Amino acid sequence: MLNSAKIAAKGLLHASEVLRQLRAFWDGYTTWRYRNPWATSSERLDAPDQSNPLRLFFDAHTEGPGIWKWRHYFDIYDRHLGRFRDRTVRVLEIGIYSGGSLEMWRNYFGPGCKIYGIDIESACKVYESDSVRVFIGDQGDRNFWRQFRQEVQSVDIVIDDGGHLPEQQIVTFEELLPHLRPGGVYICEDIHGTLNPFAAYIYGSAQNLNACDKSQENGDNNERRLVYSASPFQSAVRSIHFYPFVTVIERTEAPISELVSTKHGTQWQPFLK
Numbered sequence: 001m002l003n004s005a006k007i008a009a010k011g012l013l014h015a016s017e018v019l020r021q022l023r024a025f026w027d028g029y030t031t032w033r034y035r036n037p038w039a040t041s042s043e044r045l046d047a048p049d050q051s052n053p054l055r056l057f058f059d060a061h062t063e064g065p066g067i068w069k070w071r072h073y074f075d076i077y078d079r080h081l082g083r084f085r086d087r088t089v090r091v092l093e094i095g096i097y098s099g100g101s102l103e104m105w106r107n108y109f110g111p112g113c114k115i116y117g118i119d120i121e122s123a124c125k126v127y128e129s130d131s132v133r134v135f136i137g138d139q140g141d142r143n144f145w146r147q148f149r150q151e152v153q154s155v156d157i158v159i160d161d162g163g164h165l166p167e168q169q170i171v172t173f174e175e176l177l178p179h180l181r182p183g184g185v186y187i188c189e190d191i192h193g194t195l196n197p198f199a200a201y202i203y204g205s206a207q208n209l210n211a212c213d214k215s216q217e218n219g220d221n222n223e224r225r226l227v228y229s230a231s232p233f234q235s236a237v238r239s240i241h242f243y244p245f246v247t248v249i250e251r252t253e254a255p256i257s258e259l260v261s262t263k264h265g266t267q268w269q270p271f272l273k
C-alpha cells in the first residue's frame, strides 16, 4: 500500500514536471510567435554589411554560374567561417545546382581550400576542377556517405544546401558530424517551419549540452572548485546556434574531459554556501 502511494506520488511529480516544461515551451513559443517586443525597430535581417566579402561577391556576381542563397545567410557564414579564410581548409557543400556557390567558396577561402561538392544530379559533374571535386549521390543514402568517407579524409566545414528534406538533413548530420575535424563547423540550411523535424532533432541533441551527472560531482573541501565529467556530446560539440532557417554546429578544438567551475577571490557574502 505504502509502495503504491510512493509510486503514485512519483508519477504525479513526474507529470507535473512534464506539464511545467510543456508550459515553458508554450510560453516561449507564443511569446515570440505572436508578439513582437521590438516592434519599433527598423533593423532588418538583411541590413547590408558592406564589408562582408561573401555579400560583396554575391552582389557583384550578376552573370555566370548561378548562386542561390538567402541574403541573411552571408553574415552567418562570415561569423562562423571567417577564421578559416586563407588557410588550408577542406569544405564540403551538399547541393551544387548551377555551380556558382562553389566559385563563391573558392573566392572566399582562397587558394588553400579544397572543395567537395555533392549533388544527386549527374549533370553537376561539369563543375569539377583542380580545386573542386564533385561526387554524385543521394545525401539521404548512408551507403553513399560510407563510400565518401573512404575517399575523403575528414573535412573542416560542411554546408548542407541539398534536398532540404528533414530526413535527408538528419542522415547527413549523423553521417558527417563524426567526419568533421576538431574545430570544424557544420551548417544546415533551409530549415523551414516551426515544427520542422530536423529542428526538433537538433533541439533534442542540444539538450545534451546541459547534461550534468551530479553523481560524478567532484568538488574540493572548501567548494571552490566543482568538476563534472563531460559527456561524449559535450566533449565533441562546442556550441549550437539557431538562426532563421539555419543551424550551425561547432565542434570543440580538442576533446573535453571535464567541465570546471571555480571561485576566485577572498571575500564572499554569507548567503550562498
Ligand SMILES: C[S@@+](CC[C@H](N)C(=O)[O-])C[C@H]1O[C@@H](n2cnc3c(N)ncnc32)[C@H](O)[C@@H]1O
Residues within 6 Å of the ligand: 066, 067, 068, 069, 093, 094, 095, 096, 097, 098, 099, 100, 101, 118, 119, 120, 121, 137, 138, 139, 140, 161, 162, 163, 164, 168
Ligand atoms: C538549392 S540547390 C543548391 C544551391 C547551391 N548550393 C547554391 O548556393 O547555388 C539544391 C541542390 O541539391 C540537389 N539535391 C536535391 N536532393 C538531393 C539529394 N538527395 N542528395 C544530394 N543532392 C540533392 C539538387 O539537385 C540541387 O542541385
